[in-house]
Amino acid sequence: MKKQIVLLILSFCAMLPAAASVPADTVIRFFRPDSVSVSVADNSLTVKVSGDRYGDKYQYDYQSSVDSTDNAVWDINLPFTRSQGSGKNHNQFSISWGDNLYVGGTIHLNHAPGIRGGWEIGIDNVVALRWRPSRRGPSFSLGFGMGYRSANVGGGWMLAQHGKILTVDPVGGDIDRASSRLHLFRLHVPLMITQRVCKNLHIRVGGVLNLNTYMSATTKTEWGGVTSKTSFHSLHQRFITADLFGSVNFIEGMGVYARWSPMQVFDKGWGPKFEALSVGVNFIL
Numbered sequence: 075m076k077k078q079i080v081l082l083i084l085s086f087c088a089m090l091p092a093a094a095s096v097p098a099d100t101v102i103r104f105f106r107p108d109s110v111s112v113s114v115a116d117n118s119l120t121v122k123v124s125g126d127r128y129g130d131k132y133q134y135d136y137q138s139s140v141d142s143t144d145n146a147v148w149d150i151n152l153p154f155t156r157s158q159g160s161g162k163n164h165n166q167f168s169i170s171w172g173d174n175l176y177v178g179g180t181i182h183l184n185h186a187p188g189i190r191g192g193w194e195i196g197i198d199n200v201v202a203l204r205w206r207p208s209r210r211g212p213s214f215s216l217g218f219g220m221g222y223r224s225a226n227v228g229g230g231w232m233l234a235q236h237g238k239i240l241t242v243d244p245v246g247g248d249i250d251r252a253s254s255r256l257h258l259f260r261l262h263v264p265l266m267i268t269q270r271v272c273k274n275l276h277i278r279v280g281g282v283l284n285l286n287t288y289m290s291a292t293t294k295t296e297w298g299g300v301t302s303k304t305s306f307h308s309l310h311q312r313f314i315t316a317d318l319f320g321s322v323n324f325i326e327g328m329g330v331y332a333r334w335s336p337m338q339v340f341d342k343g344w345g346p347k348f349e350a351l352s353v354g355v356n357f358i359l
Contacts, residue, residue: 102134166206173199173217174264174278174321176331178354180223185348186242188231192255194333194352196221198264198282198319212269219262225348227254233293235306240291240345254293258311258339261285264319268358275324276358282317286339310344312337327358 107125114120123134180192202217227233227242233254234243245252266280289311293304315337323329335350 166204168204170199170202170204170215172197173202173215174219174266174356174358176221176333176354176356178331178333178352178356180225180350180352182225183349183351186346188227188229188242189346189348190226190228192224192226192350194221194223194354196262198262198266202264210270212267215264215266215268217262217264217266219264221260221262223258223260223350223352225256225258225350227256227293228252232295233291233306238308238310239343240306240309240340242346245295249295249297251296252293254291257290257292258286259288261287266319274326275322276327276329277320277322278358279320280318282319282333284315284317286311286313286315289339310341311339312341315339321356321358323356323358329356329358330354331356 107123109122109124111122112120117139119136119138121134121136125132175197177195178193180194182189182191196219198219198221199215199217200219202215204213204215206213230245231242231254232245232249232252233256234241261284263283263285264280265283266278268276268278270276289309291306291309293306295302295304315335318334318336319331321329321331331352331354333350333352335352338347338349340346
């Protein structure tokens with residue numbers, strides 16, 4: 075979003091009658107700019123951009139002659155990106171958007187019979203508040219995101235409901251084939267520590283508080299060529315669970331992650347027991 079703002083400003087300047095001549099097909103990208111200054115004065119166009127990329131300060135300066143004698147000065151400070159404080163401690167607060175998109179497969183541990191792997195997808199930080207107390211040290215973030223996770227049931231077992239209790243039952247003799255799946259939708263509140271090791275290598279560890287907003291299940295059965303589907307709703311899942319998260323990002327924000335979910339998703343006695351370990355790829359944008 076911030077990159078688009080800066081590019082929009084530069085494009086607008088290029089369309090003005092007083093604009094400078096810029097080579098065609100020129101695109102300049104800025105990462106987390108703190109401030110943008112565009113000025114037209116004394117027949118010259120000057121653009122200055124400053125910011126911070128993973129702890130490294132940068133300064134961009136561009137100047138070119140123009141045909142106009144009109145003077146104009148724009149000085150733009152992008153919201154929520156300005157460093158707070160200065161000096162030896164280098165305190166910096168910022169807000170980021172769309173960070174840590176993940177997708178991966180899930181392995182279930184200590185599980186009831188028939189529960190197999192699944193998959194998950196989500197974004198840990200739709201929005202996050204970051205604090206970097208020192209230039210070379212780790213950064214800390216508190217975010218808010220959302221995600222989806224599934225768990226499959228098969229191998230001669232299927233999900234069934236007795237009253238309001240969800241159980242894993244063996245497939246009956248009159249059923250030719252059966253498969254089941256759990257669906258879990260949740261909100262994330264991650265607290266992370268990120269350390270930049272070198273230019274493209276970042277290590278991130280932390281905990282994720284999950285608000286399990288909705289869970290459902292489906293069972294598909296087939297007998298005599300007839301297929302039917304049963305859905306189970308109003309399940310008794312725990313509203314709050316927690317995960318441990320770690321990732322290594324090494325290719326311009328792309329990397330691998332692991333997530334361990336040791337807490338039971340169902341309230342005690344209301345559903346099958348299982349733990350989950352997820353491994354996949356994630357993107358730090």
